[in-house]
Amino acid sequence: MISGIAYQAGRSDKYDAELDMLPGDRVRLNIDGIWVESALSELELGSDVGGLRLQVRFPQGQLFIPDDMAKVPDALRPKRGWLKRTEDNILLVLASVVICLLFVWLGYFHGLPAATRGIVSVLPDDVPELVAEQVMTELDKTTFQSSSLTADKQAELQQRFAGLVSQLPPMPFAPKLEFRSWEMGPNAFALSNGTVVVMDSLVALSKAPEELDSIILHELGHVYHEHVMKSVVRAGLLSVAVTVMTGESSGAIDMLAGAGTLVAVTGFSRELETEADAFSAQYMMEIYGTTAPMATMFRRLASSSDSGELPQWLSTHPDIDDRIQAVENAGMTD
Ligand SMILES: [Zn+2]
Incomplete structure (x- = not known):
């Protein structure tokens, strides 16, 4: 069971909610005592890029947002692109920025050969x-x-x-x-x-x-x-x-x-x-x-x-x- 919050279709009231994975690739949402069921394949899984949390939209319009991503099974996670993978590792992002600046600096002050050497070395x-x-x-x-x-x-x-x-x-x-x-x-x-x-x-x-x-x-x-x-x-x-x-x-x-x-x-x-x-x-x-x-x-x-x-x-x-x-x-x- 995954706890979180949910919205009814077209409504802005927020409810506590629970999501269950059912056998046969189905999911069930308990939103304020109302049960909604759907096939996994019919869910719209929102991207969690940029710090936004995972958004699971049901075909009937309900929106579920889990509290804790760690409890969300892979089946419910959107396919991850390189952007997300990069984002996962803040050190890598910082390193990329430093490397880019280094290349710009090398390229600007020392010309292409230095930038080339820099790239080859990393x-x-x-x-x-x-x-x-x-x-x-x-x-x-x-x-x-x-x-x-x-x-x-x-x-x-x-x-x-x-x-x-x-x-x-x-x-x-x-x-x-x-x-x-x-x-x-x-x-x-x-x-x-x-x-x-x-x-x-x-x-x-x-x-x-x-x-x-x-x-x-x-x-x-x-x-x-x-x-x-x-x-x-x-x-x-x-x-x-x-x-x-x-x-x-x-x-x-x-x-x-x-x-x-x-x-x-x-x-x-x-x-x-x-x-x-x-x-x-x-x-x-x-x-x-x-x-x-x-x-x-x-x-x-x-x-x-x-x-x-x-x-x-x-x-x-x-x-x-x-x-x-x-x-x-x-x-x-x-
Ligand atoms: Zn030669």
Whole structure:
């Protein structure tokens, strides 16, 4: 039995009332000694958003308002939207306000990159994983074919990859290596969850293991600096802000994955490519004591593009000569 107050249809007099749940999904209201019965499905359940209490309206017009929401069974509660869920947690609301103000402040005084960094740092942990899974699924469906590298070759490259990663600073995501093939030129991609996807044609293009390592290190530079999520967030700033505010990531994942696919295929901004080049050059020096294999690989990639497709991540930056120069300079300063 749920106690509360009730109004007769079209009347403003308030009565003490009791509501009972009956078998067969029926409810009965005792309003000042008068019994009213109705099927649960015929009740109109008012929203309790904004501090208003639950209002149960009977088809005959009576209105019942329970005293204590804690005693109201789920069947009598209106379907809850995200607004109510957010409201349930005042701390979350306050955090959202603070986060929004922070982004506005960052965006205003420090520009988009700072706002983007801020958002990336507070995104729920599962977002980069979910985005990467969807991007990979999409590319597997539309663009990639499975690798034709032998199991032995793949195992050997996996081992080299693990060896490389062990000599790098801690990564925001555990790096993973995947092999695929496609009809376009030699290439490699970084995904938001730390996965590096290497095309068979890139493996074929490299004539020494260090050459392939230099490109993998470049991709790991994207992973280290979280370039994928930063680019994806920048492309969908608004919907990500909503994700952060409501704590609900599922709605924005599709949109982020769309942006993620675009980023994977079209490459990063010039600034981020330079950052990834610098990461690769730094660790080529630390691990091999030279950046020469990296410059060689850049030249190979540039000339492979003469004979057909331009590798996407170079095509967005026609100044490959500048990049080779920068890599060689990085090798000489140490
Ligand atoms: Zn890159």
